[in-house]
Amino acid sequence: MNVKELVKRLMPEVVLNKVKILKFTKISNRFYKYDSDRFLKHSNVLTKWNNPEKLLGQIIVEYHAIEKGLAMTNMRLGFGKNVLIDLVNHCILFKNLFGTDREQFKYALRVIAEYKSVHRNEKFDLEDDLIDLIDKLLLKEEDLEPSEQISMTKESYLEHTYSSFEKFSSNRKSLRMFEGSVKIEDIEKAVSLAQNAPSACNRQPSRVYVLQEKELIKKALEVQNGNRGFGHLSDKVIVLTAELGGYLSMNERNDVYVNGGIYAMNLLYALHYYQIGACPLNWCASPEQDLKLREIFEIKESETVILMIACGGIPDNFKLVTSHKDKYKNIIKVI
Numbered sequence: 001m002n003v004k005e006l007v008k009r010l011m012p013e014v015v016l017n018k019v020k021i022l023k024f025t026k027i028s029n030r031f032y033k034y035d036s037d038r039f040l041k042h043s044n045v046l047t048k049w050n051n052p053e054k055l056l057g058q059i060i061v062e063y064h065a066i067e068k069g070l071a072m073t074n075m076r077l078g079f080g081k082n083v084l085i086d087l088v089n090h091c092i093l094f095k096n097l098f099g100t101d102r103e104q105f106k107y108a109l110r111v112i113a114e115y116k117s118v119h120r121n122e123k124f125d126l127e128d129d130l131i132d133l134i135d136k137l138l139l140k141e142e143d144l145e146p147s148e149q150i151s152m153t154k155e156s157y158l159e160h161t162y163s164s165f166e167k168f169s170s171n172r173k174s175l176r177m178f179e180g181s182v183k184i185e186d187i188e189k190a191v192s193l194a195q196n197a198p199s200a201c202n203r204q205p206s207r208v209y210v211l212q213e214k215e216l217i218k219k220a221l222e223v224q225n226g227n228r229g230f231g232h233l234s235d236k237v238i239v240l241t242a243e244l245g246g247y248l249s250m251n252e253r254n255d256v257y258v259n260g261g262i263y264a265m266n267l268l269y270a271l272h273y274y275q276i277g278a279c280p281l282n283w284c285a286s287p288e289q290d291l292k293l294r295e296i297f298e299i300k301e302s303e304t305v306i307l308m309i310a311c312g313g314i315p316d317n318f319k320l321v322t323s324h325k326d327k328y329k330n331i332i333k334v335i
């Protein structure tokens with residue numbers, strides 16, 4: 001027996017545990033610092049727009065907010081003026097700094113053009129300074145086609161429920177307009193199907209809470225940032241969590257999100273398959289928000305919240321947000 005093993009054997013359990021805690025706290029701090037340093041360096045949090053990815057990320061978030069507004073059934077004319085001004089200014093900056101080639105940049109211009117044309121068609125006068133700013137950006141874009149949020153019928157939304165995966169997957173889109181209820185049995189069927197999701201070492205950390213009581217749904221959605229204008233139409237809200245207990249080493253610190261994310265996608269497909277309207281809702285929450293959610297209903301302490309999914313019945317007619325996807329060629333690198 002070497003000295004290390006001998007010391008270990010002779011040491012009282014309490015001391016041994018203290019040593020263990022110290023050791024793993026040190027490792028944990030180093031690992032999380034590594035993650036945190038990378039995040040602070042490369043995300044938009046600290047340094048803004050010193051590369052195209054950061055500015056484009058900002059632009060996408062802003063044009064998506066405008067798209068969502070344009071697709072609302074009760075669209076409020078003149079909505080989102082401040083976001084639109086930021087968006088146009090960021091597009092002008094992007095054009096000057098990084099050119100006009102990026103697909104998502106071009107699409108942002110189309111959303112801005114749609115905003116302008118929708119208001120023109122409705123004979124709603126946008127303020128002159130806003131029009132001037134938009135015109136400055138779109139000056140040389142004579143051929144630009146405004147984007148168009150998608151008018152849908154229930155029938156066409158569900159047209160490919162039993163088609164090939166290629167068609168089925170192309171037809172799934174986030175729904176933000178619900179009408180009527182969803183049977184709990186159908187959600188259970190979807191969860192049962194989602195159980196096919198792969199997970200690291202098959203540890204299956206995902207857990208599913210289905211909120212059906214209206215007051216509970218209201219409270220849960222109040223602590224989520226991203227359901228304004230449609231959350232209140234939800235008939236059920238799913239809160240997807242993942243259990244931390246099965247993870248064995250600090251190397252696995254982010255695996256809970258990977259497994260939870262894969263499960264979430266499987267569940268979204270399963271909900272679509274069972275013809276349940278669904279919209280994923282981010283859980284990009286501060287510790288305070290996370291604790292608040294845990295006060296609203298009991299979430300096992302060892303589970304990490306991954307996201308929520310607003311669910312509801314599919315209306316006969318509704319609008320979908322276009323949410324333009326990049327061509328695969330823009331994101332693939334064969335090495």
Ligand SMILES: Cc1cc2nc3c(=O)[nH]c(=O)nc-3n(C[C@H](O)[C@H](O)[C@H](O)COP(=O)(O)O)c2cc1C
Nearest residue numbers: 172173174176225226227279280281282283307323
């Ligand atoms: C992790 C995640 C979080 C999301 N959070 C929200 C949200 O808070 N509010 C919302 O309206 N949409 C949210 N969405 C939906 C996205 O906006 C949507 O998936 C994206 O625009 C692509 O559109 P599609 O789902 O129709 O393909 C989220 C999606 C994901 C995957």
